[in-house]
Amino acid sequence: MTEEAIGDVSVQRRRATIGGGPAQLGLFVILIGFWIFFSSLAPGFLSSFNLFNLGREVARDIVIGFAQMVVLATGGMNLAVGSIGVCAVMTAGTLMQTFALPVPLALAGALLLGALLGWLNGFAIVRSGVNSFVITLASANLFSGAMLILTRAVPLNALPPEVGAFGRLKLAGSVSPLLVIALVIGAALFVLYRYSTLGRRILAAGANPRAAAMSGVPVNRVIVISHTLSGLLAAVAGMMVVARLGAAMPAVGGEEWLLPSFLGPVLGGTLLSGGAVSVIGTVLGAALVTTLRSGLLVLQIGSYWLQLFLGLILLLAVLIDRYRGLYAERMRVVRSS
Amino acid sequence: MTVLRRLLLVEWSGLALAIAVGVVVLALISPNFLTEFNLYVMLRSFCVGLLVGFAQMVTLGVGQMNIAVGAIGGLVAIAFGGIMEKLGVPIILAVPVALLIGAGGGLINGLLTVRTGINGFIITLATASAFTGINFGITQSIPFYKMPAPLVAFGERHIGIFPYLLVAPLIVAAVLSLFFARTVPGRQLLAFGGNAQAAELSGIARGKVVVLAHVLSGTLAAIAAVLAVAQLGSAQPTIGADWLLLSFAAPIIGGAALTGGYISVLGTMFAVVLIALIENGLVLAKVDPYWVQFLLGALILAAVGLNRWRAVTAGAG
Numbered sequence: 001m002t003e004e005a006i007g008d009v010s011v012q013r014r015r016a017t018i019g020g021g022p023a024q025l026g027l028f029v030i031l032i033g034f035w036i037f038f039s040s041l042a043p044g045f046l047s048s049f050n051l052f053n054l055g056r057e058v059a060r061d062i063v064i065g066f067a068q069m070v071v072l073a074t075g076g077m078n079l080a081v082g083s084i085g086v087c088a089v090m091t092a093g094t095l096m097q098t099f100a101l102p103v104p105l106a107l108a109g110a111l112l113l114g115a116l117l118g119w120l121n122g123f124a125i126v127r128s129g130v131n132s133f134v135i136t137l138a139s140a141n142l143f144s145g146a147m148l149i150l151t152r153a154v155p156l157n158a159l160p161p162e163v164g165a166f167g168r169l170k171l172a173g174s175v176s177p178l179l180v181i182a183l184v185i186g187a188a189l190f191v192l193y194r195y196s197t198l199g200r201r202i203l204a205a206g207a208n209p210r211a212a213a214m215s216g217v218p219v220n221r222v223i224v225i226s227h228t229l230s231g232l233l234a235a236v237a238g239m240m241v242v243a244r245l246g247a248a249m250p251a252v253g254g255e256e257w258l259l260p261s262f263l264g265p266v267l268g269g270t271l272l273s274g275g276a277v278s279v280i281g282t283v284l285g286a287a288l289v290t291t292l293r294s295g296l297l298v299l300q301i302g303s304y305w306l307q308l309f310l311g312l313i314l315l316l317a318v319l320i321d322r323y324r325g326l327y328a329e330r331m332r333v334v335r336s337s
Numbered sequence: 338m339t340v341l342r343r344l345l346l347v348e349w350s351g352l353a354l355a356i357a358v359g360v361v362v363l364a365l366i367s368p369n370f371l372t373e374f375n376l377y378v379m380l381r382s383f384c385v386g387l388l389v390g391f392a393q394m395v396t397l398g399v400g401q402m403n404i405a406v407g408a409i410g411g412l413v414a415i416a417f418g419g420i421m422e423k424l425g426v427p428i429i430l431a432v433p434v435a436l437l438i439g440a441g442g443g444l445i446n447g448l449l450t451v452r453t454g455i456n457g458f459i460i461t462l463a464t465a466s467a468f469t470g471i472n473f474g475i476t477q478s479i480p481f482y483k484m485p486a487p488l489v490a491f492g493e494r495h496i497g498i499f500p501y502l503l504v505a506p507l508i509v510a511a512v513l514s515l516f517f518a519r520t521v522p523g524r525q526l527l528a529f530g531g532n533a534q535a536a537e538l539s540g541i542a543r544g545k546v547v548v549l550a551h552v553l554s555g556t557l558a559a560i561a562a563v564l565a566v567a568q569l570g571s572a573q574p575t576i577g578a579d580w581l582l583l584s585f586a587a588p589i590i591g592g593a594a595l596t597g598g599y600i601s602v603l604g605t606m607f608a609v610v611l612i613a614l615i616e617n618g619l620v621l622a623k624v625d626p627y628w629v630q631f632l633l634g635a636l637i638l639a640a641v642g643l644n645r646w647r648a649v650t651a652g653a654g
Contacts (some may be wrong), residue, residue: 078460130641133402133458134595138637141582145631153627197400255581259466262459272456304477308470315462318455 021268023293023321027284031291040294043234046300048174055165056292060240061176062284064257066189069282073193074206074226075274077133077239080121081234083189087147087251088114088235093104093248095157095162103160111235117143122224132227135261141152157247164246178240185236190279202226207275259310263289269316288313299312349592351643352607366548367621370590376498379617380569385607387506388561389580390587391513392554394605396457397588398517399550400530400597401450404441404461406558408468409442410577413562415472418481418572423486428488435560436559437599443555444469447548457547472574481572486587502564526550531598586612586633590640 038045060286064081069079086111095106125135169177193199204212205222213219234253241252266272267288268281289310296306363370385633389406396403417435420426426434450457473489494501529536529546536541558577565576589595591604591613612633619628 008597080600105610116456124471129643130644130645131595132590134637134641136399137585138634138641141630141634142638143634145627145629145634148627149631150624154623203575259462266459272459304473307466309464311467314466315449315460318459319453319461321451322455 004170005224014276024278024281024284025269025319026222027269027281027288028050031284031288034288034291034295038298042295043256043300050294052170052174052176054290055174055176056240056244057294058290059176059182060244061239061260061264061290062182062283063185063233063237064114064261065268065286066124066185066279067237068261069265069277070189070202070233070269071132071225071230071276072202072206072272073202074223075209075224075272076125076226077272078118078121078227078230078234078256078261079133079136080117080143080154081230081261083140083143083147083185084114084117084231084234084253085238085241085257086253087117087143088158088238089242089248089252090147090151090250092239092242093152093159096159097156097248107239110239111232114235114238115228116234118234119224119228121231122227125227126220126223148250151250153250154247155247159242159247161246163243165188167243167246169243173192175284178243181236181240183279185233186283190280191280193277198222199223203275203277205274259307259314260263260286260289261312263310266314266321269321285317347349349601349604351605352590352604352611356607356611356614361612363618365649367618369619369621370617373498375501375617375621377495379613380498380503381495381546382384382616383609383613384500384502384506385561385565385568386583386587386613387606388557388564388589390586390605390609391509391602392557392561393584393595394591394600394602395513395526395550395553395557395590397593397595398530398597398600399526399546400533401457401550402461403443403446403551403554403584404458404581405442405446405465405468407556407577408465408472409439409558410562410565410580411557411574411612412442412468412472413439414572414576415481415574416474416564417563418484418566419475421485421570422483428485432563435563436556439555439559439562440552441555443552446555447551450551451544452546471630475616476574477593478574481576484566484570484572488567489570492564492570502568505560509557510602510606517600517602522546522549527598527600529597530594533597543627577617582630582633583612586620586637592637592640592644594644595641608640615629 025259035045044050060130064085067085068078082226091113092106092110095101095109101109119141121132121136124130124139125132135196146282166177171177191199193203200218201212202222202225204215204217205219209219212222238253242248245252262294264282264286265277267279267285268275268283270282292309292313293303293306296309297303359556369375370442392406392410392510392601393403411437411540416438417431420434421431430583446457446461449455449460449464453460491501517527525536525541526546526549528539529541529543533543558580561580562576569576586602587608588605589606590603591606593600595604615632615636616629619626
């Protein structure tokens with residue numbers, strides 16, 4: 001196979017995966033399957049109460065997945081998604097409750113902090129040349145530690161009533177506005193990666209940093225931008241939790257978001273090695289995770305076994321993805337020979 | 338080259354200095370620091386911590402990572418406690434079973450990583466979730482409390498400031514030093530971690546070393562879990578839940594190269610001593626326990642920075 005042919009495959013694959021390809025279609029079918037399974041066993045699954053709750057949780061999981069996806073696109077990872085999320089949560093709570101700032105101002109402050117912490121991650125990674133795993137492992141603990149020291153882990157539950165009211169708001173019967181926000185963010189990311197120069201540059205830098213640098217892509221800047229975006233998205237997910245709980249809890253986020261943040265994008269076909277993302281896949285992956293969580297709860301299997309299922313599903317997903325890739329390659333070789 | 342510069346180039350010198358300063362400062366500010374009981378408590382927490390650090394160190398050595406160290410620890414802890422309490426298995430039999438479970442968990446990680454060629458991070462993230470799920474599914478988060486008296490005694494007894502427990506990590510440290518310095522598989526492991534391609538070209542089988550590292554990692558996590566059960570006097574399902582940061586902090590602060598190929602048993606030991614000292618100091622100074630997390634994060638960054646500086650300096654000189 002020539003170099004050109006290999007390049008051709010990766011471009012084709014990337015085009016397919018930003019939107020939807022066979023992997024996403026398969027995921028969609030599995031998702032529908034689980035919905036039929038759960039709703040036939042437990043009619044309560046399709047009640048408007050459960051659907052509304054499901055929508056709010058999916059919204060959060062989608063945005064957490066996006067926060068990881070934008071960094072995976074560059075071939076890095078961000079272990080600090082949960083820490084940045086909880087820092088944003090407590091910042092918003094403090095600004096609203098202690099400083100009595102108006103809600104929009106407090107939200108803006110929290111989102112700004114998220115972006116700033118993400119920028120710090122990106123800056124440290126680019127400057128030190130150390131891999132993103134270690135930098136974000138360290139920074140995750142710095143951020144969470146600083147938050148706990150400053151807030152003394154006291155929950156803030158005297159927030160303005162509008163916050164909780166927004167979380168309880170229902171559009172068209174049982175749709176949460178949070179879900180709409182998550183999907184709008186998804187649409188924006190889709191446009192970013194498919195149609196904008198910046199998005200193409202991010203993917204190019206993730207696929208092959210040296211080749212990208214030689215073609216004039218400012219690789220370092222692209223990495224810093226991706227981490228800033230990741231921090232911002234983590235903060236958005238934090239705000240969704242604040243709206244749902246109507247309070248700022250220091251126990252949300254943290255390591256609990258680690259697995260979901262990878263589950264969504266990886267199930268959806270985003271490559272860990274960078275250079276390929278799937279926005280729709282991440283949405284479907286997050287939906288699958290939330291569906292399972294909610295379904296097991298409705299079936300009263302209990303949350304104890306949930307982690308086992310999630311782990312096995314992640315394993316299965318990466319294995320299928322691996323063998324599908326190998327199979328596609330073999331077919332290509334057969335055809336070209 | 339100044340003396341200070343030369344000293345800093347030795348990987349554990351900075352740690353030894355930090356420990357010395359820490360001991361002097363703590364002895365001056367707190368009269369309780371140098372009491373026999375306090376030193377004993379510190380050494381006890383050192384035992385489990387060191388094995389957790391070693392469990393990650395061996396995977397870092399081969400250029401891999403094991404997110405499932407804590408999950409394997411938790412599963413082993415409840416299996417170990419469970420078979421003793423519910424099935425009445427004697428300790429002498431339960432310990433090998435516990436180590437086998439740990440090794441088995443590592444084997445699964447290693448085989449999955451090698452056979453699929455998927456990044457070890459995502460494999461062990463998935464298996465970590467699965468192992469934790471089995472742990473909580475079996476126990477429903479309820480600990481096993483009735484541990485055999487000799488085990489609990491082993492966890493509590495001490496000679497002066499030295500807990501009996503300390504025997505295990507010291508033996509393991511000696512064995513690991515020998516393994517990496519003098520045995521063929523140990524050298525192969527590091528050679529592969531240093532340059533996988535060169536190692537494969539010189540006839541080292543990729544599958545074998547990666548699986549070996551993961552099996553070792555699982556076994557070390559299992560030893561840590563058994564010690565944790567002895568120390569706590571009960572098999573808690575939450576054992577291992579907070580090992581992730583510590584497992585990376587100890588070897589990295591101890592000077593292990595993240596890219597693989599270089600580890601330091603002595604450095605990791607010094608790092609765990611330093612971490613135990615910081616935790617103890619914060620308790621004695623009655624500072625928020627949250628500072629531990631913050632300081633560990635800062636220490637990792639400092640260590641990574643120092644390692645880079647050392648690499649650059651060594652490269653230039």
